[in-house]
Amino acid sequence: MTTWWKSGSPWVWLNAGAVSISIIMVFGLLLLILVRGFGNFWPHQIVETTYENPVTGEQVEVIGERRRSETLTGQALREAGIPIPDDQVLVTRHLFKLGNRDLTGQDFAYFIDDFMGEWRYPRDITVLERREWGDFLGTPVRLIEDGQVVAEGEALWPEFQKRLARSNRLFDEIRQIEREEIGNINFRLERVRLDQRRAELRGTLTPELEQEFVSRRAALNEEYAVLQERLRNLSAENRRDAIVMRAPNGEEPTIRLEQIVKAWQPNNMSIPAKVAFYIDDFIGFIVGYPREANTEGGIFPAIFGTVVMVLVMSILVTPFGVLAAIYLREYAKQGALLKTIRISVYNLAGVPSIVFGVFGLGFFIYLTGGAIDRTFYPEALPAPTFGTPGLFWASLTLALLTLPVVIVSTEEGLARIPASLREGSLALGATKGETLWQVVVPLATPAMMTGLILAIARAAGEVAPLMLVGVVKLAPTLPIDGNFPFLHLERKIMHLGFHIYDVGFQSPNAEAAEQLVYATALILVLLIVVLNLTAITVRNHLREKYRAEGD
Incomplete structure (x- = not known):
């Protein structure tokens, strides 16, 4: 036994065990996210039963989807005043x-099994996903158009599906007009106002120029009036159809089809129909926009914001990190000052991320952004342009956060380049600069990509600093559109990490948000994997390329 301990084998096994446990925990967490996240889109069966309130004795009809079951002690319920037998x-x-x-x-309620009646699964129970107030569960009664009944009985469901598809097409057209066409006109109207204000500040506003502004504004207002009339007509057309539903309490509310996203009868669906619904619902979650305080709808703005922010961050951090590493490794004089700089870089990597957020808010936004507004955008003041949190400042803050990773990785890559290559290049008559940029840097490119991969992995998952420098709960527009300069760095964005935090901890309806949190976390993990795999593929390509050239 003494010999075994001295051989170091126990520590090898201990290390192997620790690694194994860590891998199991990681894969277990991913499996949990996968099951809970993907399970959010499956059309589960709807139960119809009766429930006798154990306190009041009142019997009510219950229609709902069972989310989970749990076992409690009878003593705990008796202490809560529920009459459970002793x-x-x-x-x-x-x-x-x-x-x-x-x-x-x-939306959610607990029911004690002992007081529930027989569970039934009627085929005509319908789930309506609404744009507001969440889902509606009930039985279709009749379909009406402008107050007149157009379908009942067996003819109701096919006619309802056809009219719902038409209503959704009209709704998409309305949203396209509101977001893109009217948004474009509002953007151009604001440009006219800013151009006129700029001319006033510079003292170049002549009567002819002022008349030009008036003409431009009038033309845009005419376009706006045409679109408004078109919107009124589409909205009126979309309001004509409605469906009457019977709720479990006996009420028969009328729901306009313009309020419904989709409808399905899960108890009447075959397995292939459920699979098709599952795929469609998952795609809708990816490409859709959030609703109901982010607890329903899709996450496309958050995905888009995360990807754009990571790309801008990569563009910012790569040149600065690479140039800093090249200077420190190839040009800087070795000594105490350089050691101090390196220690500072290593320590910078350990600074809490929220500190970078506070720094970004104070230095980038208030100081630098405020100076940019006073110098280049005085016509927009007091409304800030760059003196407010936005995409550029969020990306720049993350670039500063991940800069030490890129510097260290690039330095290590440069240090692994054999000195014989440098000496051979110099012996052939190349200058130091030519040797650096044509021999050393290309060979160190895989190490630079490794640093970028680590930077992307960390930046995509950060939340704390982004809350201060540009990420919001709900962004009204995407940072990219058809208006110059097309990529609007001053706009605020949504982010998957902050979306998870907001839905999980700030949602007024925690039960409704639970599965959405898992689904969003799953998308964030998949997005980070895709970004990293892309960078790894580029790195491997560069590694093989320069290895082949070296051979």
């Missing part, structure tokens, strides 16, 4: 998603 040790209760929040005031 000899009953364990009690099962079920969490149901009821929907119909506008009627009952709650």
Whole structure:
């Protein structure tokens, strides 16, 4: 045993065990996210049953989707005032998603199994995903158009599906006009106002120029009036159809089709139909826009904002990190000062990320951004242009956060280049600069890409500093559109990491947000994997390229 301990084998096994446990925990977490995240899109069956309130004795009809079940002690429920028999040790209760929040005031409720009736699965129970107030669960009664009944009974569902598809096409056209065409006109109207204000500040506003501004504004207002009339017509056309639904409490509310995103009857769906619905719902989650305080709808703005921010960050951090590493390794004189700089770079990598956020808010936004506004955008003041959190400052803050990683990786790559290559290049008559940029740097490119991969992995998952320098709960527009300069660095963005935090911890409806948190976390993990795999592919290509050239 003594010989075994002295051989170091116990520490090898201990290390192997620790690594194994870590791998199991990581894969277990990923599996949990995968199951909970992907399970969010499957059309689960809807239960219809009765429930006798154990306190009041009132019996009510329940229609809902069972989310989960849990077992409690009978003593705990008795202490809560629920009349559970004294000899009953364990009690099962079920969490149901009821929907119909506008009627009952709650989306979810617990029901004790002992007081529930038989569970039934009627085929005609319908789920309506609404743009507001969450899902509605009930039975279709009749379809109406301008107050007149157009379909009932067996003819209702096919006609409803056809009219719902038409309503969604009209809604998409309305949103396209509001977001793009009217948004474009508003952008150009603002440019006219700023151009006129700029001319006033410079003292170059002549009567002819002022008349030109008036003409431009009038032309844009005419375009705006045409679009407004078109919107009114489309909205009126989209408001004509509605469906009457029967709720579990007996009410029969009328729901306009313009309020419905999609409808399905999960108890009446075959497995292929459920798979098709699952795929469509997942795609809608990826490309859709959020609704209901981010607890419903899609996450496309958050995905787009995350990708754009990481790309801008990569463009900013790569040249600065590479040039700093080249100077430190190839040009700087070795000594105490250089050692101090290197220690500072290493220490910078350990600074909490929120500190970078505070620095970015104070230095980049208030100081630098304020100076840019006073110098280049005085006509927009007091409304800030760059003196407010935005995409550029978020990317620059993350670039500063990940700069030490790129510097260290690039330095290590440069240090691994054999001195014989440098000496051979110099012996053939190349200058030091030519040797550096044509021999050393290309061979160190894979190491630079390694630093960039680590930077992307860290930047994509950061949340704390972004809350201060440009990421918001809900951004009104994307940072890219058809208006010059096309990429608007001053605009605020959404981010997947902040979206997870907001939905998970700031949502007023925690139960509804639970599965959405897992789904968004899954997308964030997949996005980071895709970004890293892309960078790894580029690195491997460069490595093989320069290895082949060296051979």
